[in-house]
Amino acid sequence: MNLRLEKQGAVARLVIDRPDARNAINMAMWEAFPSLIAEAEDDPAIRVLELRAADGAGAFSAGADIKEMLANKDNMGWREANQAEINRVQYELARVDLPTVAFIDGDCIGGGCGLALACDIRVATKRSRFGITPGKLGLVYPLHDVKLLTDLVGPGQAKRILFTGELLDAEEALRIGLVEILSDSADALIEQILAASTFSARENKSFVRRVLDGQVADDSMTLGMFDAAFGREDFEEGSQAFLEKRKPNFK
Incomplete structure (x- = not known):
């Protein structure tokens, strides 16, 4: 499955696993997110939800599936449904009744960056890069996600990221507050959360x-x-x- 929920003790992991498309998120995956989030939230044994890519995927997520979007660009019904699903996922992930951690290894772009923004804390490896690129496609980023970005980095940095679409390395992302921790694993942070x-x-x-x-x-x-x-x-x-x-x- 391109998106699955794995449980280990008190930790549930939402795993993105679509390596052939650099973990781009398609409509079927957006539709699958809410039930998996709810499954983790409703399990009394789960105390932390981690969002991550499958091992060896090569990217956290390249963002929304642009090929799928181009194939449906003239289909207003599909566009409206796709927008509604993305907005629902982002809203529910940002408000799930669990501490959430995004572990980012590799590129975290566009809609993939939005998923990371919706988590409570972001841990990234030094290999990671971050970018929000609708400005390079002539598109607009969802308002809810712009708010999540602005809440983290402030309006000036948010505008720089949105206006330029440039990719930021992990050190720069840490400096401006886009991520909180640089590490090769989120395990230490999760253990600290579980100890409290x-x-x-x-x-x-x-x-x-x-x-x-x-x-x-x-x-x-x-x-x-x-x-x-x-x-x-x-x-x-x-x-x-x-x-x-x-x-x-x-x-």
């Missing part, structure tokens, strides 16, 4: 999303979420571990 409270990660992720979506002050819901945490088992374990000077064992 998944409840805290999920609630804090929702708070960050509220801030990015424009909320600047607490409301009754966020105040209630903050207060309710004191009555949960995670706080009991975390505080007891602190007093006993040991690592917490969150369930």
